[in-house]
Amino acid sequence: xxxxxxxxxxxxxxxxxxxxxxxxxxxxxxxxxxxxxxxxxxxxxxxxxxxxxxxxxxxxxxxxxxxxxxxxxxxxxxxxxxxxxxxxxxxxxxxxxxxxxxxxxxxxxxxxxxxxxxxxxxxxxxxxxxxxxxxxxxxxxxxxxxxxxxxxxxxxxxxxxxxxxxxxxxxxxxxxxxxxxxxxxxxxxxxxxxxxxxxxxxxxxxxxxxxxxxxxxxxxxxxxxxxxxxxxxxxxxxxxxxxxxxxxxxxx
Amino acid sequence: xxxxxxxxxxxxxxxxxxxxxxxxxxxxxxxxxxxxxxxxxxxxxxxxxxxxxxxxxxxxxxxxxxxxxxxxxxxxxxxxxxxxxxxxxxxxxxxxxxxxxxxxxxxxxxxxxxxxxxxxxxxxxxxxxxxxxxxxxxxxxxxxxxxxxxxxxxxxxxxxxxxxxxxxxxxxxxxxxxxxxxxxxxxxxxxxxxxxxxxxxxxxxxxxxxxxxxxxxxxxxxxxxxxxxxxxxxxxxxxxxxxxxxxxxxxxxxxxxxxxxxxxxxxxxxxxxxxxxxxxxxxxxxxxxxxxxxxxxxxxxxxxxxxxxxxxxxxxxxxxxxxxxxxxxxxxxxxxxxxxxxxxxxxxxxxxxxxxxxxxxxxxxxxxxxxxxxxxxxxxxxxxxxxxxxxxxxxxxxxxxxxxxxxxxxxxxxxxxxxxxxxxxxxxxxxxx
Ligand SMILES: Nc1ncnc2c1ncn2[C@@H]1O[C@H](COP(=O)(O)OP(=O)(O)O)[C@@H](O)[C@H]1O
Ligand SMILES: [Mg+2]
Numbered sequence: 001x002x003x004x005x006x007x008x009x010x011x012x013x014x015x016x017x018x019x020x021x022x023x024x025x026x027x028x029x030x031x032x033x034x035x036x037x038x039x040x041x042x043x044x045x046x047x048x049x050x051x052x053x054x055x056x057x058x059x060x061x062x063x064x065x066x067x068x069x070x071x072x073x074x075x076x077x078x079x080x081x082x083x084x085x086x087x088x089x090x091x092x093x094x095x096x097x098x099x100x101x102x103x104x105x106x107x108x109x110x111x112x113x114x115x116x117x118x119x120x121x122x123x124x125x126x127x128x129x130x131x132x133x134x135x136x137x138x139x140x141x142x143x144x145x146x147x148x149x150x151x152x153x154x155x156x157x158x159x160x161x162x163x164x165x166x167x168x169x170x171x172x173x174x175x176x177x178x179x180x181x182x183x184x185x186x187x188x189x190x191x192x193x194x195x196x197x198x199x200x201x202x203x204x205x206x207x208x209x210x211x212x213x214x215x216x217x218x219x220x221x222x223x224x225x226x227x228x229x230x231x232x233x234x235x236x237x238x239x240x241x242x243x244x245x246x247x248x249x250x251x252x
Numbered sequence: 253x254x255x256x257x258x259x260x261x262x263x264x265x266x267x268x269x270x271x272x273x274x275x276x277x278x279x280x281x282x283x284x285x286x287x288x289x290x291x292x293x294x295x296x297x298x299x300x301x302x303x304x305x306x307x308x309x310x311x312x313x314x315x316x317x318x319x320x321x322x323x324x325x326x327x328x329x330x331x332x333x334x335x336x337x338x339x340x341x342x343x344x345x346x347x348x349x350x351x352x353x354x355x356x357x358x359x360x361x362x363x364x365x366x367x368x369x370x371x372x373x374x375x376x377x378x379x380x381x382x383x384x385x386x387x388x389x390x391x392x393x394x395x396x397x398x399x400x401x402x403x404x405x406x407x408x409x410x411x412x413x414x415x416x417x418x419x420x421x422x423x424x425x426x427x428x429x430x431x432x433x434x435x436x437x438x439x440x441x442x443x444x445x446x447x448x449x450x451x452x453x454x455x456x457x458x459x460x461x462x463x464x465x466x467x468x469x470x471x472x473x474x475x476x477x478x479x480x481x482x483x484x485x486x487x488x489x490x491x492x493x494x495x496x497x498x499x500x501x502x503x504x505x506x507x508x509x510x511x512x513x514x515x516x517x518x519x520x521x522x523x524x525x526x527x528x529x530x531x532x533x534x535x536x537x538x539x540x541x542x543x544x545x546x547x548x549x550x551x552x553x554x555x556x557x558x559x560x561x562x563x564x565x566x567x568x569x570x571x572x573x574x575x576x577x578x579x580x581x582x583x584x585x586x587x588x589x590x591x592x593x594x595x596x597x598x599x600x601x602x603x604x605x606x607x608x609x610x611x612x613x614x615x616x617x618x619x620x621x622x623x624x625x626x627x628x629x630x631x632x633x634x635x636x637x638x639x640x641x642x643x644x645x646x647x648x649x650x651x652x653x654x655x656x657x658x659x660x661x662x663x664x665x666x667x668x669x670x671x672x673x674x675x676x677x678x679x680x681x682x683x684x685x
Contacts, residue, residue: 074647075638075641076641076642076645076647076650079642079643079644090639091635091638091639093653095656095659095660095661096653096654096660101653104653105643105645108643109644143639159643
């Protein structure tokens with residue numbers, strides 16, 4: 001199972017609060033997995049711990065990307081190793097344009113000193129923006145500054161499409177999206193789906209999973225996965241509600 | 253070996269202006285004043301936080317006219333924007349490029365001349381405006397020295413209601429080891445006139461030792477608009493002083509953007525004088541300070557007329573062991589009611605060894621005013637930094653991007669996008685040097 005994102009017995013905390021508790025999950029390349037779970041259960045924590053956020057402490061456990069350990073690595077090397085995190089709350093970066101930002105990220109993936117093909121870059125950037133129905137003027141807008149919720153999420157997917165990660169973690173990419181935006185963003189993700197990428201879609205609602213149909217669905221509660229199943233599990237969860245998770249699954 | 257800047261040379265040089273006795277007198281007064289004033293000390297309130305010990309006015313000289321080779325090489329590097337309304341190039345205090353003004357500008361009465369030409373052609377104009385309101389904010393001794401050796405610079409005069417879209421450009425170079433230059437910038441926009449001037453200050457060699465004491469006088473008449481971009485990009489062995497004074501008459505609009513990149517130490521003293529109701533004067537500064545550079549910024553916003561606005565924003569990025577000092581004062585006269593005056597200083601520290609000091613101040617004698625002042629000094633926002641890192645951008649590049657983004661707020665105030673791009677690129681180069 002070298003071609004997988006493997007998380008094993010991960011324990012992580014912020015401050016003195018234990019958030020991830022023996023969390024384990026394997027996402028084989030080529031598959032889309034979904035994590036659903038109530039607010040505060042540690043979904044974003046998982047995403048940020050994988051991405052190497054410095055605020056979290058990892059007590060134990062491991063995470064490997066195609067066999068390469070990522071815990072304890074610097075966030076930029078984890079990203080260049082092939083992990084992409086679409087943030088639940090993307091930061092606003094004043095004064096830095098989207099075009100410069102994505103270019104810097106691409107240059108970081110090139111061999112040092114290699115020439116950058118600006119023409120090809122813009123051609124690709126514009127094509128992907130068109131696909132996401134983003135106005136081309138956005139290239140000269142400052143990253144996320146003054147963007148609506150939906151624009152921020154589209155911008156995350158644009159970055160993912162440009163950076164072509166091996167694994168992508170999408171943290172509540174559906175929140176703040178109206179139905180049209182949801183469809184466009186999902187099409188973007190579905191377009192990238194294929195044998196060379198593994199996706200972890202974190203969501204609170206089943207709605208997104210009607211557009212991005214997952215191979216597996218996992219229910220997370222209190223810092224770990226309490227139940228896993230096929231795509232129909234999302235529907236069952238939607239019908240029974242998170243109380244069902246609390247009462248029946250959490251104690252299991 | 254060149255002769256030192258002593259009384260004998262000062263008098264000999266002043267003799268050259270014997271036909272303009274008012275000007276010769278101005279220079280002599282400057283020299284007397286310079287000689288009677290002490291060098292600033294760190295204990296002087298107006299020099300608080302400055303490294304006064306490393307101030308040195310010794311061992312500088314005037315330089316002769318540069319060789320043709322130097323002239324050609326530096327003129328070739330002086331084309332910062334593609335289609336200026338006029339371009340003047342000075343090297344070591346000598347004007348080496350002074351093309352004739354376009355006929356459509358000349359016939360309207362526009363003047364764009366080297367200081368020496370203007371002194372010959374329009375002495376009355378210079379006499380009326382030169383150093384009339386310019387006052388030091390602690391740098392009186394340096395201003396006096398400027399006055400004593402005053403000879404070179406750029407004079408821009410725009411008659412009533414003449415609007416000129418394309419910017420004028422003035423470039424000052426130093427090219428001789430140990431040279432001292434005293435460039436003056438005089439901009440007069442008569443009522444309803446509109447004009448833009450870009451000033452660039454550069455060294456032919458990065459390690460050239462030099463002393464530059466510049467002064468600028470900006471006058472905007474009723475309803476006039478002046479935009480000035482001043483780019484201080486001297487080499488790192490230069491001591492730079494600039495004392496600027498801006499007077500805004502009724503309903504004038506003046507925007508000054510000061511970009512600081514070069515010099516071992518650079519002190520900017522900038523005074524805004526609001527003299528007429530409805531004036532709107534904006535003073536902005538940006539810098540990237542590296543190594544052991546010191547950028548020392550002292551500002552004064554004087555509101556003598558009411559119903560007017562002044563806005564000030566200085567942003568500094570500090571690396572290595574660099575230091576910046578911002579000290580600003582807003583002064584509102586008793587009858588300058590309904591004044592809007594703002595003053596903000598923001599410093600971004602990219603190194604634990606860098607130091608930014610901030611001394612904002614208000615002195616308000618009117619009761620119906622909106623004034624605010626504020627200063628912040630901090631590191632990059634950790635969430636913004638993480639966002640960049642999470643895209644695979646390495647730490648130094650991420651910090652540079654955030655720093656460039658930080659400066660962008662001020663660069664956006666430069667109307668001429670081509671010039672803004674030039675300055676943006678100069679800052680980028682500085683990060684990579
Ligand atoms: N900086 C922090 N300090 C302390 N607790 C935090 C911090 N950030 C998040 N938490 C807590 O960690 C828990 C998990 O949060 P999170 O991972 O964002 O949950 P989810 O994404 O599943 O809603 C929550 O209870 C939250 O309050
Ligand atoms: Mg979350």
